[in-house]
Amino acid sequence: MVYREELIGKLMITQKRARNGLRQSLEELPGSLIRHVAEPNMGREGLIKLWFGEPDVPTPQFIKDAAVSALDQDQVFYAKNRGVPALREVIAEYATKLHGANIDIGRITVSGSGMNAIMMISEALMSAGDNMVVVGPVWPNCKETVRIMDAEPRQVALKLGDDGRWSLDIEKLFAACDERTQAVFINSPGNPTGWVMPREEQQAVLVECRKRGIWLISDEVYIRLAYESDLPLGRAPSFLDIADPEDRVIVINSFSKSWSMTGWRLGWITHPMDTGQGFEKLVEYNIANPTTFVQYAGVTAIEQGEPFIAQTLNRYRQNRDIVVQRLSAMRRVKLSHPEGAFYAFFAVDGMSDSVAFAQKLIDEVGVGLAPGLAFSQDGEGWMRLCFAADTQTVSAAMDRLQSILG
Amino acid sequence: MVYREELIGKLMITQKRARNGLRQSLEELPGSLIRHVAEPNMGREGLIKLWFGEPDVPTPQFIKDAAVSALDQDQVFYAKNRGVPALREVIAEYATKLHGANIDIGRITVSGSGMNAIMMISEALMSAGDNMVVVGPVWPNCKETVRIMDAEPRQVALKLGDDGRWSLDIEKLFAACDERTQAVFINSPGNPTGWVMPREEQQAVLVECRKRGIWLISDEVYIRLAYESDLPLGRAPSFLDIADPEDRVIVINSFSKSWSMTGWRLGWITHPMDTGQGFEKLVEYNIANPTTFVQYAGVTAIEQGEPFIAQTLNRYRQNRDIVVQRLSAMRRVKLSHPEGAFYAFFAVDGMSDSVAFAQKLIDEVGVGLAPGLAFSQDGEGWMRLCFAADTQTVSAAMDRLQSILG
Numbered sequence: 001m002v003y004r005e006e007l008i009g010k011l012m013i014t015q016k017r018a019r020n021g022l023r024q025s026l027e028e029l030p031g032s033l034i035r036h037v038a039e040p041n042m043g044r045e046g047l048i049k050l051w052f053g054e055p056d057v058p059t060p061q062f063i064k065d066a067a068v069s070a071l072d073q074d075q076v077f078y079a080k081n082r083g084v085p086a087l088r089e090v091i092a093e094y095a096t097k098l099h100g101a102n103i104d105i106g107r108i109t110v111s112g113s114g115m116n117a118i119m120m121i122s123e124a125l126m127s128a129g130d131n132m133v134v135v136g137p138v139w140p141n142c143k144e145t146v147r148i149m150d151a152e153p154r155q156v157a158l159k160l161g162d163d164g165r166w167s168l169d170i171e172k173l174f175a176a177c178d179e180r181t182q183a184v185f186i187n188s189p190g191n192p193t194g195w196v197m198p199r200e201e202q203q204a205v206l207v208e209c210r211k212r213g214i215w216l217i218s219d220e221v222y223i224r225l226a227y228e229s230d231l232p233l234g235r236a237p238s239f240l241d242i243a244d245p246e247d248r249v250i251v252i253n254s255f256s257k258s259w260s261m262t263g264w265r266l267g268w269i270t271h272p273m274d275t276g277q278g279f280e281k282l283v284e285y286n287i288a289n290p291t292t293f294v295q296y297a298g299v300t301a302i303e304q305g306e307p308f309i310a311q312t313l314n315r316y317r318q319n320r321d322i323v324v325q326r327l328s329a330m331r332r333v334k335l336s337h338p339e340g341a342f343y344a345f346f347a348v349d350g351m352s353d354s355v356a357f358a359q360k361l362i363d364e365v366g367v368g369l370a371p372g373l374a375f376s377q378d379g380e381g382w383m384r385l386c387f388a389a390d391t392q393t394v395s396a397a398m399d400r401l402q403s404i405l406g
Numbered sequence: 407m408v409y410r411e412e413l414i415g416k417l418m419i420t421q422k423r424a425r426n427g428l429r430q431s432l433e434e435l436p437g438s439l440i441r442h443v444a445e446p447n448m449g450r451e452g453l454i455k456l457w458f459g460e461p462d463v464p465t466p467q468f469i470k471d472a473a474v475s476a477l478d479q480d481q482v483f484y485a486k487n488r489g490v491p492a493l494r495e496v497i498a499e500y501a502t503k504l505h506g507a508n509i510d511i512g513r514i515t516v517s518g519s520g521m522n523a524i525m526m527i528s529e530a531l532m533s534a535g536d537n538m539v540v541v542g543p544v545w546p547n548c549k550e551t552v553r554i555m556d557a558e559p560r561q562v563a564l565k566l567g568d569d570g571r572w573s574l575d576i577e578k579l580f581a582a583c584d585e586r587t588q589a590v591f592i593n594s595p596g597n598p599t600g601w602v603m604p605r606e607e608q609q610a611v612l613v614e615c616r617k618r619g620i621w622l623i624s625d626e627v628y629i630r631l632a633y634e635s636d637l638p639l640g641r642a643p644s645f646l647d648i649a650d651p652e653d654r655v656i657v658i659n660s661f662s663k664s665w666s667m668t669g670w671r672l673g674w675i676t677h678p679m680d681t682g683q684g685f686e687k688l689v690e691y692n693i694a695n696p697t698t699f700v701q702y703a704g705v706t707a708i709e710q711g712e713p714f715i716a717q718t719l720n721r722y723r724q725n726r727d728i729v730v731q732r733l734s735a736m737r738r739v740k741l742s743h744p745e746g747a748f749y750a751f752f753a754v755d756g757m758s759d760s761v762a763f764a765q766k767l768i769d770e771v772g773v774g775l776a777p778g779l780a781f782s783q784d785g786e787g788w789m790r791l792c793f794a795a796d797t798q799t800v801s802a803a804m805d806r807l808q809s810i811l812g
Contacts, residue, residue: 020680021621021654022530029687058480068474074464076669112518112671115694123554124428128534144691148529149555215427248427263482263698265518274426281435285550288521291697292669 029144033374037358041368048397049368051358053139053191053343055260056389060308063259066300070293079292081283082276083110083268087295090302091268098223098233099240107245107270109279110298112290114221114254114267119145120282121250121269125182125215126151132217133176134185135168137192137345137375137382142185142219151182157378158195164337166195170204174212183215189222189236189340192375192384196226196339199237206243213248221254221267222341224309227317229340234313236340246272257342257388258309259301266290266298316342319387319394326398330405342388345372347381348405354380365400435550439780443764447774454803455774457764459545459597459749461666462795466714469665472706476699485698487689488682489516489674493701496708497674504629504639505646513651513676515685516704518696520627520660520673525551526688527656527675531588531621532557538623539582540591541574543598543751543781543788548591548625557588563784564601570743572601576610580618589621595628595642595746598781598790602632602745605643612649619654627660627673628747630715633723635746640719642746652678663748663794664715665707672696672704722748725793725800732804736811748794751778753787754811760786771806 018027038051075084082088088108095103111117118141126132128150134143136155143153156173158166173184184205188197209216218239226236243249254267271279283289323344327335332349351357354371361367361383372382387394424433444457481490488494494514501509517523524547532538534556540549542561549559562579564572579590590611594603615622624645632642649655660673677685689695729750733741738755757763760777767773767789778788793800 018684020678020684021619022681022684023533025533026530026684026687029691031683031687032690052484054484059482064477064482067477071470071473076465076470076667078458078460078668112693115690116692119692124432127429127431127556141691144687148688148691150533213427261482262484263695265693265695265697272426275428277437278424278426278428278432281432281437281550282554284438284521285435285547285554286522286525287518287671287693289669289671291671291700294697294700 025147025150029147030140032140033355034370037355037362037371038368041359041362044362044366047362047366047368048393048400050386050389050394050397051368051370053386054262054388055257055312055342056393057260057312059260059264060305062304063261063297063301067293067297070296075293075296077292079289079295081280081289083108083290084292084295087298090299094302095240095270098235099238100232101240103240103270104245104273106273106276109269109271109276109283110290110295111267111269111283112287113265114219114252114256115141116265116287117252117254117267117269118142118219119148120279120286121217121252122146122149122151123282123286124275124278130180130182131178132183132185133173133181135173135187137372137379138185138187139191140375142187155376155378158193160336164335165339166190166193166336168197168201170201170208173205174208177212177214181214183217184209185217185219187219189225191222191341192343192345192370192372192379193336194338194341194343194345195336196228196236199242202237202239203242206239206247206249210247216247216249217252218249219252221252221257223253224258225313225316225342226340227320227338240270246274248272255298255301258312259305260312261301264294264297266294315391316388319389319391320344322391322394322398323385323387326402327405330402332405342386344385344387345382346385348383352381354383357383361401361404365404367397367400431553431556435553436546438546439761440776443761443768443777444774447765447768450768450772453768453772453774454799454806456792456795456800456803457774457776459792460668460794461663461718462799463666463718465666465670466711468710469667469703469707473699473703476702481699481702483698485695485701487686487695489514489696490698490701493704496705500708501646501676504641505644506638507646509646509676510651510679512679512682515675515677515682515689516696516701517673517675517689518693519671520625520658520662521547522671522693523658523660523673523675524548524625525554526685526692527623527658528552528555528557529688529692530681530684536586536588537584538589538591539579539587541579541593543778543785544591544593545597546781548593561782561784564599566742570741571745572596572599572742574603574607576607576614579611580614583618583620587620589623590615591623591625593625595631597628597747598749598751598776598778598785599742600744600747600749600751601742602634602642605648608643608645609648612645612653612655616653622653622655623658624655625658627658627663629659630664631719631722631748632746633726633744646676652680654678661704661707664718665711666718667707670700670703672700721797722794725795725797726750728797728800728804729791729793732808733811736808738811748792750791750793751788752791754789758787760789763789767807767810771810773803773806
């Protein structure tokens with residue numbers, strides 16, 4: 001073993017540069033294939049756009065009012081790195097109630113979105129040559145943050161059963177780990193899969209991570225969007241339900257999906273108490289603090305948002321039922337059953353270029369979907385449809401897709 | 407030469423871990439010494455607080471109104487990574503007018519603050535073992551972003567002349583560069599120094615950076631706060647005045663200081679056209695986009711903010727004159743002449759522990775200042791006072807300091 005600190009300075013290691021002078025590794029980062037499909041087609045008349053992972057309804061008025069009220073009160077100055085105390089308190093209370101486990105405020109750090117949280121977690125854990133093992137198909141951004149740190153993302157694919165449900169091969173997951181594996185990354189409810197990881201599997205992964213001293217990163221931004229749950233508040237199982245406070249577990253959450261606040265850029269992480277100072281520094285050096293008055297809107301969102309969340313879940317469930325019913329009946333479609341989140345993810349018989357097929361659907365039937373390839377090679381041959389839309393719109397999209405997929 | 411890509415995987419390089427499981431290099435990052443002094447003393451009755459670098463007045467009403475109006479228009483969804491087109495256009499026009507040089511919109515990327523811009527620049531340029539040479543004393547955060555990338559910040563100190571003005575030894579600056587130097591980082595007008603880099607020195611540094619193929623990073627967040635300028639709009643010289651569009655120059659700007667928008671988290675960078683895609687990815691993987699409705703407030707800030715900027719500059723100039731006059735007359739003070747920004751930076755005769763001295767000033771005369779050590783070892787023995795405050799408050803602080811420094 002050679003420690004990297006000793007290595008630097010002893011060897012001449014030169015990184016490659018792209019022609020534009022930026023790091024070559026940055027140049028090699030893939031851009032978003034969803035945007036690649038969406039942006040040139042954005043202005044098309046009459047197109048039904050179900051490509052992005054975003055609720056169709058704007059932020060509820062009471063949350064916007066809270067932001068205006070915070071502006072009136074001149075909450076426009078720098079704030080504490082880890083979040084304004086009022087928001088951290090409310091989040092800790094919310095989490096404690098949600099998980100039935102005491103979540104200390106010292107374990108909460110507010111971030112400028114779930115995305116920003118994922119980047120900071122990579123900075124906290126990844127050095128050049130390390131790796132993170134990711135359960136996929138998955139929203140690719142978690143992997144790109146690892147690449148930015150010159151570390152390696154490894155993907156282990158979920159398996160689709162004959163019943164249309166995903167399952168994780170835990171042995172395979174840990175077979176992909178080695179002594180440079182710093183973290184396992186799991187997103188449940190999953191984007192794009194709709195997979196909801198069962199409690200027993202969470203338990204097994206937690207035990208193995210403990211044993212190996214590997215961090216467990218759980219992206220739970222869709223936790224409030226579970227359609228078949230018997231847990232209180234109808235939410236998905238969480239690692240916070242079962243982990244000890246000192247476990248090497250970091251859970252990512254966000255205001256984007258459940259509170260319809262995508263453009264606000266507000267999220268939070270729950271982490272072991274003794275990493276609070278580390279994340280405090282990372283917030284300071286990444287964004288200093290999330291927008292101050294936006295944080296006060298976050299307080300109100302949590303305090304008054306439950307009826308909106310319940311109503312949204314019902315609406316999405318209705319859409320999900322339509323989508324499942326309609327897509328399942330289409331001849332060329334193999335649909336994975338969406339247990340959570342707000343996506344239908346399906347394979348198309350005879351299709352092997354999802355980017356071209358996305359364009360074909362736009363051109364021929366006027367429906368914009370995300371190509372499966374955007375979620376890694378494992379997703380090629382698949383398409384993702386976001387059903388966080390108006391029910392009529394979702395039905396209309398089904399009618400249109402019928403002609404090509406039916 | 408061994409390329410790092412070849413090295414990874416061939417050698418067993420293991421990074422050290424802190425006890426809490428985070429990267430050891432993160433653990434070793436210093437926290438902010440300004441916050442170290444300020445936070446335990448924050449609630450003190452009657453204390454005059456001039457420790458943070460923040461305007462005392464809240465954001466002007468017309469900018470807050472623009473945010474409210476954008477909220478009313480439901481600008482609450484995801485936006486393009488590099489900023490909403492309306493904001494990028496307005497910034498490009500503003501920059502073109504300010505610099506008398508055509509700044510193409512393709513060179514503008516909006517960021518979630520100047521801090522966020524600096525982090526992304528480090529991600530764009532720094533790999534493990536690289537280095538960045540920084541002109542100091544300087545706000546330390548630029549160096550910490552380099553450390554997060556496992557690269558090395560090197561500092562070259564400005565020299566204080568007998569006339570109280572700082573000067574840069576350009577030979578010394580480039581003597582600190584080697585084949586692993588990816589960038590030179592310059593902050594003018596400077597925090598904490600008040601230094602304004604003259605046009606001829608900018609020219610000389612630019613020429614040498616070109617010759618060596620080193621990136622030039624210019625932090626110009628205080629550009630509109632120059633007190634002795636004969637340039638149009640009374641601003642400081644900028645590298646954008648003299649650089650070619652394709653030069654490896656990145657200029658950082660922010661809405662925080664000139665528009666009193668510290669808590670809003672909005673800034674931008676100007677970069678070569680061919681790095682736009684690289685920064686687009688970095689925004690995607692760091693924050694996705696700055697808060698959407700905040701960006702529309704930024705449009706209004708630029709379009710209607712000039713009277714506010716002029717008025718603010720006059721107010722700060724008045725404060726500066728008081729501070730210069732009063733501090734210069736104090737027996738124990740050696741004051742550097744603040745040509746720009748909003749800080750008085752001064753050495754105190756017989757003082758060698760600025761953190762302890764900051765506490766002494768709080769305890770004995772009720773004035774909160776930032777310790778010079780916060781700006782690196784070069785700043786030890788010095789104190790920083792932010793004069794972006796009410797004129798009466800600044801005068802009162804001078805009366806109080808007189809008793810210890812006079």
